Amino acid sequence: xxxxxRLSRGYRHRAKEIEAVREVDLDVAQGELVALLGPNGAGxxxxxxxxxxxxxxxxxxxxxxxxDIVTDPAGVRSRIGYVGQRNAAGEEQRVHDELVLHGLWYGxxxxxxxxxxxxxxxxxxxxxxxxxxxxxxxxxxxxxxxxAFGMVHHPPLLFLDEPxxxxxxxxxxxxxxxxxxxxxxxxxTIVLTTHYLDEADDMAERVIVIDHGRVIADGTAERLKDDLxxxxxxxxxxxxxxxxxxxxxxxxxEGTGEVEIDGSDIRVxxxxxxxxxxxxxxxxxxxxxxVSAARGHRPTLDDVFLALTGRSLEETNRQxxxx
Amino acid sequence: MTVETASMRRGARxxxxxxxxxxxxxxxxxxxxxxxxxPGGVLLGTIIxxxxxxxxxxxxxPVLAGGGGREQTWQWFIPGVLxxxxxxxxxxxxxxxxxxxxxxxxxxxxxxxxxxxxxxxGRTLKGSLILLVQAVLIVxxxxxxxxRPDLVGVIVGIALLVVFGxxxxxxxxxxxxxxxPSGTLFYLVTQTVVFPLMLLSGVLLPLExxxxxxxxxxxxxxxxxxxxxxxxxxxxxLAAPPVLYGAVVAVAVAAxxxxxxxxxxxxxx
Numbered sequence: 001x002x003x004x005x006r007l008s009r010g011y012r013h014r015a016k017e018i019e020a021v022r023e024v025d026l027d028v029a030q031g032e033l034v035a036l037l038g039p040n041g042a043g044x045x046x047x048x049x050x051x052x053x054x055x056x057x058x059x060x061x062x063x064x065x066x067x068d069i070v071t072d073p074a075g076v077r078s079r080i081g082y083v084g085q086r087n088a089a090g091e092e093q094r095v096h097d098e099l100v101l102h103g104l105w106y107g108x109x110x111x112x113x114x115x116x117x118x119x120x121x122x123x124x125x126x127x128x129x130x131x132x133x134x135x136x137x138x139x140x141x142x143x144x145x146x147x148a149f150g151m152v153h154h155p156p157l158l159f160l161d162e163p164x165x166x167x168x169x170x171x172x173x174x175x176x177x178x179x180x181x182x183x184x185x186x187x188x189t190i191v192l193t194t195h196y197l198d199e200a201d202d203m204a205e206r207v208i209v210i211d212h213g214r215v216i217a218d219g220t221a222e223r224l225k226d227d228l229x230x231x232x233x234x235x236x237x238x239x240x241x242x243x244x245x246x247x248x249x250x251x252x253x254e255g256t257g258e259v260e261i262d263g264s265d266i267r268v269x270x271x272x273x274x275x276x277x278x279x280x281x282x283x284x285x286x287x288x289x290x291v292s293a294a295r296g297h298r299p300t301l302d303d304v305f306l307a308l309t310g311r312s313l314e315e316t317n318r319q320x321x322x323x
Numbered sequence: 324m325t326v327e328t329a330s331m332r333r334g335a336r337x338x339x340x341x342x343x344x345x346x347x348x349x350x351x352x353x354x355x356x357x358x359x360x361x362p363g364g365v366l367l368g369t370i371i372x373x374x375x376x377x378x379x380x381x382x383x384x385p386v387l388a389g390g391g392g393r394e395q396t397w398q399w400f401i402p403g404v405l406x407x408x409x410x411x412x413x414x415x416x417x418x419x420x421x422x423x424x425x426x427x428x429x430x431x432x433x434x435x436x437x438x439x440x441x442x443x444x445g446r447t448l449k450g451s452l453i454l455l456v457q458a459v460l461i462v463x464x465x466x467x468x469x470x471r472p473d474l475v476g477v478i479v480g481i482a483l484l485v486v487f488g489x490x491x492x493x494x495x496x497x498x499x500x501x502x503x504p505s506g507t508l509f510y511l512v513t514q515t516v517v518f519p520l521m522l523l524s525g526v527l528l529p530l531e532x533x534x535x536x537x538x539x540x541x542x543x544x545x546x547x548x549x550x551x552x553x554x555x556x557x558x559x560x561l562a563a564p565p566v567l568y569g570a571v572v573a574v575a576v577a578a579x580x581x582x583x584x585x586x587x588x589x590x591x592x
Binding site for chain 2: 052053054074077078080082084085086087088089090091092093097101102104105106107146149
């Protein structure tokens with residue numbers, strides 16, 4: 001569905017050349033659900049804007065839904081849906097009118113456009129607000145309307161740029177329900193960006209981590225966690241004096257990775273926390289070291305991001321909200 | 324690939340001219356629907372456009388009327404009002420485009436395969452139509468008050484006005500596209516440009532009495548020529564040279580405006 005090769009986009013900012021996207025290679029097969037994950041400014045949106053023909057690449061090439069983004073943008077446009085970050089409905093237009101017009105832009109006949117508009121209104125629970133102007137809609141309703149635009153013409157490939165950003169948890173879940181249903185019922189290929197870690201983790205089958213305009217990891221969430229972060233177990237000792245001895249014992253157990261002592265806590269990297277924990281506890285007990293607490297820890301995608309970049313994505317997001 | 328979408332089933336896109344016309348109509352419909360649903364807005368705009376010059380007429384009418392009679396005052400004044408309206412309306416036409424560029428509506432439409440030129444044409448067409456309606460309204464209101472225009476002259480005059488307004492509207496769209504993403508440039512230019520353009524065109528005060536330097540500046544202002552042509556047309560001097568100059572200016576502004584706007588729209592991100 002998507003084949004991008006060395007796709008790049010730079011822009012000038014205060015006489016300095018900034019590479020927003022650097023030589024990205026990307027292949028997405030039909031039917032995949034892919035999340036592009038990365039902090040704000042990582043280049044996710046720029047990449048999406050190139051793939052949707054809104055922005056010409058400064059180097060590299062890509063075909064999207066079988067058509068070249070540079071030489072045949074019209075071919076790409078008629079086969080994709082795009083849900084941008086901003087609200088898609090004109091403020092002066094009524095919801096249903098605007099959806100019909102959107103179908104007409106895609107070349108549907110008047111009756112077909114009306115039918116499709118009715119269909120997406122029904123699908124996205126917008127019936128109540130169909131005759132209203134977008135200014136009177138709630139945040140969640142507006143976002144559902146944005147998604148409705150992306151679906152009117154039944155595109156085989158749908159791009160969503162931060163579909164759930166800024167929504168309350170209920171609306172977020174709601175948006176996801178509709179996106180997943182679209183995929184299930186029509187087999188739509190979906191590429192979306194997000195900076196919510198839990199979203200990428202729970203919903204996407206494939207996560208592509210982007211930082212500073214480059215793809216730095218690509219795989220299923222589980223695979224990324226196994227390969228790049230790994231599990232961890234933490235045991236808390238009753239007597240902190242025993243730390244060095246306990247660490248020594250842990251290090252000798254087969255499969256143990258890095259061992260870290262932090263006060264009375266011993267943290268150990270292991271391939272599978274659930275399997276390693278009982279063994280570690282037995283060995284410590286045999287050595288007469290008393291353990292007051294123990295827990296296994298499956299890594300999050302943030303651990304993956306941390307392992308890759310040395311920064312925490314959650315922390316980066318929080319700082320941006322604060323700034 | 325077993326991808327089948329709306330536009331692949333349809334033949335229109337294979338005939339570009341037909342597609343352009345069709346998309347222009349879609350764009351025109353999109354622009355007109357809200358205006359027709361709430362015609363009060365257009366009417367209010369017309370009233371406001373007339374209110375300022377009418378106030379001016381009440382205050383300065385006697386001064387202007389010094390030479391001729393009532394009929395002559397109207398003959399001189401209404402063409403000016405029409406051109407003034409032509410400056411305010413079309414030049415602010417870019418405002419709606421700007422707000423849709425700043426919001427996401429324009430971006431959403433730019434991702435569709437519809438013709439971008441057509442999106443622009445539909446908007447321009449709406450502006451021109453509204454200008455036409457307003458001009459006819461103003462003339463219709465002025466006739467019972469004493470305006471006695473030449474019939475052919477007034478028809479040609481309004482046609483000229485619509486051509487000029489179309490060009491100004493297109494330029495306003497260019498300005499809107501250039502003003503992204505903040506829109507500051509748009510407000511800055513429309514606020515600072517309209518007033519001097521108007522004052523330095525003899526719309527409201529006769530330039531004959533102005534000092535030489537002011538007349539020299541006015542001679543550089545394209546609006547001056549349109550105003551003068553309009554006045555000659557209203558009194559039936561269809562063959563007077565100023566009519567030709569005015570027509571050339573109007574057509575030139577329209578051509579340049581539409582050319583720049585089409586290009587800007589094609590490149591719009």
